[in-house]
Amino acid sequence: MEETFANFSKFGDTKSTGKELDNKKFSKLCKDSGITGKLVTGTDIDIVFSKFKPKGGRVITIKEFCLILDELCVKRYPKKATLEEKKEAIRTLIAGKGPTTAGTTKVSKKGATDRLTDTSKYTGSHKERFGADGKGKGLEGREDVIEDDGYVVGYANKDTYEKDHEDK
Secondary structure (H helix, E strand, O other): OHHHHHHHHHOOOOOOOOOOEEHHHHHHHHHHHOOOOOOOOHHHHHHHHHHHOOOOOOEEOHHHHHHHHHHHHHHHOOOOOOHHHHHHHHHHHHOOOOOOOOOOOOOOOOOHHHHHOOHHHOOHHHHOOEOOOOOEOOHHHHOOOOOOOOOOOOOOOOOOHHHHHOOO
16 A cells, blocks of 8 residues: 555656655546546545645645545445445555556657658758767757867867977
8 A cells, every 4th residue: 555655656756755645646546546436536535635634735644545545445335344344445456556647648650740750851950969870969969069279169270280390
């Protein structure tokens, strides 16, 4: 259960410690793990979250998460006989789950997109931003690197002074 809490807490947030869960991620957890359905709606999820979150706070910890699950299990499993069976059923439902990315937009490689993303067809200054393999050069391809060597940019006879004057 702690693993599921941490998985959803860290989803989409690189700075998250995995110890707090906001309402949006909690709703996603309920939807992805199957708690939300005919008996438990999104409105029920929001109400229960607001009931257990600290006053003035926006996030819950694992302690409040367990209390929320205990309340939701009664509504999710009305036909189970005892409260312990309901608690066990909801915990097995969410055990080991992680966030899903179903329905996200995939990269399109059709028509104009294919032409526009083919780096071999780039010209001018844009062509300089990519190597022969089509990968970007990063900062090197975007900025003019200034060499502090005392010569004007583009000087053809750079580093030839010593060669011309070493005999004299």
